[in-house]
Amino acid sequence: MNQDDLANIAVQTKQNDSRYDHVIKVCVAAGCLSANSEQVKTQLESEVKQRGLEGCCKVKGVGCMGLCAAGPLVANEGNEKMFQSVTPADAAAIIDDVVDHKPAPSAIVMDSNLDFFKRQKKIVLENSGEIDPERIEDYIAADGYEALFHVITMLNPAEVIEQITKSGLRGRGGAGFPTGLKWITVAKASGNRKYVICNADEGDPGAFMDRSVLESDPHRVLEGMAIAGYAVGAEKGFIYCRAEYPLAVKRLRVAIREAENIGLLGLNIGDTHFDFKVEVRLGAGAFVCGEETALIASIEGGRGTPRPRPPFPAQQGLWGDPTLINNVETFANIPPIIRRGGEWFASIGTEKSKGTKVFALAGRVKNTGLIEVPMGVTLREIIFKLGGGIPDGRRFKAVQSGGPSGGCVPEQYLDIPVDYDSLASVGSIMGSGGMIVMDDTSCMVDVARFFMDFCMSESCGKCVPCRVGTTQMHNILDRITKGKAGPKDLELLQRLTGMVKAASLCGLGQTAPNPTLTTLRYFMDEYRAHIEEGRCPAGVCHPAKAEAEVSA
Amino acid sequence: MLPTSKVVSPPSDDKRWKIVDGLMRRHGHEPCALIEVLHKVQETFGFLTEESLSYVAASLRVPYSKVFGVATFYHFFTMKPPGKHTCVVCTGTACYIKGAPTLLNAVQEVAGIKQGETTKDGNLSLLTARCLGSCGLAPAAVFDGQVSGKMTTEKVKERIHMYLDSEAMAMEARK
Numbered sequence A: 001m002n003q004d005d006l007a008n009i010a011v012q013t014k015q016n017d018s019r020y021d022h023v024i025k026v027c028v029a030a031g032c033l034s035a036n037s038e039q040v041k042t043q044l045e046s047e048v049k050q051r052g053l054e055g056c057c058k059v060k061g062v063g064c065m066g067l068c069a070a071g072p073l074v075a076n077e078g079n080e081k082m083f084q085s086v087t088p089a090d091a092a093a094i095i096d097d098v099v100d101h102k103p104a105p106s107a108i109v110m111d112s113n114l115d116f117f118k119r120q121k122k123i124v125l126e127n128s129g130e131i132d133p134e135r136i137e138d139y140i141a142a143d144g145y146e147a148l149f150h151v152i153t154m155l156n157p158a159e160v161i162e163q164i165t166k167s168g169l170r171g172r173g174g175a176g177f178p179t180g181l182k183w184i185t186v187a188k189a190s191g192n193r194k195y196v197i198c199n200a201d202e203g204d205p206g207a208f209m210d211r212s213v214l215e216s217d218p219h220r221v222l223e224g225m226a227i228a229g230y231a232v233g234a235e236k237g238f239i240y241c242r243a244e245y246p247l248a249v250k251r252l253r254v255a256i257r258e259a260e261n262i263g264l265l266g267l268n269i270g271d272t273h274f275d276f277k278v279e280v281r282l283g284a285g286a287f288v289c290g291e292e293t294a295l296i297a298s299i300e301g302g303r304g305t306p307r308p309r310p311p312f313p314a315q316q317g318l319w320g321d322p323t324l325i326n327n328v329e330t331f332a333n334i335p336p337i338i339r340r341g342g343e344w345f346a347s348i349g350t351e352k353s354k355g356t357k358v359f360a361l362a363g364r365v366k367n368t369g370l371i372e373v374p375m376g377v378t379l380r381e382i383i384f385k386l387g388g389g390i391p392d393g394r395r396f397k398a399v400q401s402g403g404p405s406g407g408c409v410p411e412q413y414l415d416i417p418v419d420y421d422s423l424a425s426v427g428s429i430m431g432s433g434g435m436i437v438m439d440d441t442s443c444m445v446d447v448a449r450f451f452m453d454f455c456m457s458e459s460c461g462k463c464v465p466c467r468v469g470t471t472q473m474h475n476i477l478d479r480i481t482k483g484k485a486g487p488k489d490l491e492l493l494q495r496l497t498g499m500v501k502a503a504s505l506c507g508l509g510q511t512a513p514n515p516t517l518t519t520l521r522y523f524m525d526e527y528r529a530h531i532e533e534g535r536c537p538a539g540v541c542h543p544a545k546a547e548a549e550v551s552a
Numbered sequence B: 001m002l003p004t005s006k007v008v009s010p011p012s013d014d015k016r017w018k019i020v021d022g023l024m025r026r027h028g029h030e031p032c033a034l035i036e037v038l039h040k041v042q043e044t045f046g047f048l049t050e051e052s053l054s055y056v057a058a059s060l061r062v063p064y065s066k067v068f069g070v071a072t073f074y075h076f077f078t079m080k081p082p083g084k085h086t087c088v089v090c091t092g093t094a095c096y097i098k099g100a101p102t103l104l105n106a107v108q109e110v111a112g113i114k115q116g117e118t119t120k121d122g123n124l125s126l127l128t129a130r131c132l133g134s135c136g137l138a139p140a141a142v143f144d145g146q147v148s149g150k151m152t153t154e155k156v157k158e159r160i161h162m163y164l165d166s167e168a169m170a171m172e173a174r175k
């Protein structure tokens, strides 16, 4: 396989596709699959066959189109026509519409001009909903593996890293560490063997960006990892993927096999001396394994408990060797940065947060699904323009970003730009991209209890501040929701948050107090109502009733 | 150099051990393959047992204590046999906001079991998941491996009744 072979595959695939007058795309990512999209696809195919249209109309399974709540989604090639909540019985109507221009019933027609689609900027998701994730040819026809070839034939490792540094890309796994700097550290670390790890553990409950990328465009992640391998001097990569994502794991394995078969992974890639192999490793349902040192312990076959840093994985990682560890979305950004240059990427976003960010928009918002927006758009724009606002005429209360490590941002900050630093300034974090909207039906004390319950049971138990501290904080929060707490408890809770933050070993404990802290900061009145008046303003908890039981 | 060949024989002559053995061989019986192997054992037999753990320990030359430690550390591994049917209620943030606690209560009420338990007749297991990543379809639940989105209490109750009634009917027929 050399550059000409790659170009040939691209040309041939495009030629094959151009034979069709119509392409009907059906989403086969997990969301739409669970709403029966596989049967929709089968029915569309048999309808095409029945009408003798096989020569001019192609039905194609594609990755996520974003608006999961309206699935299963179907679209024509240019997305001018989109269909929602499709059932197999709608197949004929869709073909009537796409091929014969006879409008389909309005119930299944979706407005492709929705702000949800129009206001996005797609880099990471550029192929999602466009290409067939199980065909490497489709990825190659969309400029896939071009960046890898460019890198291994034209650039030396330092030049690759220079582009990444110039791009200003920061890690998408949560903390936002500059990716270029991390790559330099691993490249400079001494050691004969180095590793690249892709963190696909996606532990934040309420986030599904990485799942979607892996299901919709797995080759993009593999290409990013291979480029990283070349840049830092690693020949082996691992993708640590959570076992709760069977479809993502399956598509990754298919992608690895396909890439190996045509020489885009494995030995002597592109007829050069560069070797790079990738293996998938399954997580087993432990949130803490998203933390890099715990993740490494898990790949090594042990319990996923973190260890103190330094030494950082960049110096001593997997089996003690220098290891580069980045998030799925971070790797997915690499091929376009190489193809279009670091400066191009740096021109998007804000001063300190470059590029775009993928968010999983969910909760009490009309359009739930996956979006990609430039860094710096406001929370208001995301929730009320792309998200379409709050359903059922309810009132917005807070938006939660960053999952169990993040915070709840209230209405008064809806106009802050979404970037690493602004979110941190109001007590939350960018996190990996989960964004949960809450309205007045959510009790913020109960939300704090919910996240603390999560951290308490996910604490690995290695260090005392986290193991005992999260349990104590949970007990207090639980008492408050049950109307069994006094004013002293609030004081104790505040003190505990500070201690756990300062004394925990890893990020889990250090950030576990965040949801509690932000709700204390912005929704103290709700805490007071529970404690002093025995009342839950949102009507979620029943503090008064519990109190009656106690005194009875 | 330690031998990489198999040193112990499986706990039973159950043919399914060949699948597990195959995987261990592919990993060269490396101790670091422990989690992959446990996944395979659970996938093949439905759950882990002390017997299967000690076989894996001996085959990979990892202390039993470590194997037990790993098997009990991760939520995904279970040492309880699952029921004939399973219902997993997602308790991720999006599902929580959209009423997962109410769903879970409804299932517990109808099935008469708590999360993590199996009905006495072994017909239904009720589990919870941290997040299925189906947040766009919240609240979500999984019935016998099939993810269903936009659940309501009526819908989950109907499914649970179906499972429970089918078993009751089968019992009736056997009488």
Ligand SMILES: Cc1cc2nc3c(=O)[nH]c(=O)nc-3n(C[C@H](O)[C@H](O)[C@H](O)COP(=O)(O)O)c2cc1C
Residues within 6 Å of the ligand: A170, A171, A172, A173, A174, A175, A176, A177, A179, A199, A200, A201, A202, A203, A204, A287, A288, A289, A290, A291, A292, A293, A325, A326, A327, A328, A330, A432, A506, A507, A508
């Ligand atoms: C408790 C905890 C959970 C984490 N979970 C994840 C995760 O699910 N996915 C992820 O990419 N990073 C996660 N991280 C961050 C990783 O430790 C690491 O910083 C990240 O993978 C680095 O990649 P990046 O530089 O590309 O962001 C977690 C960190 C902590 C402390």
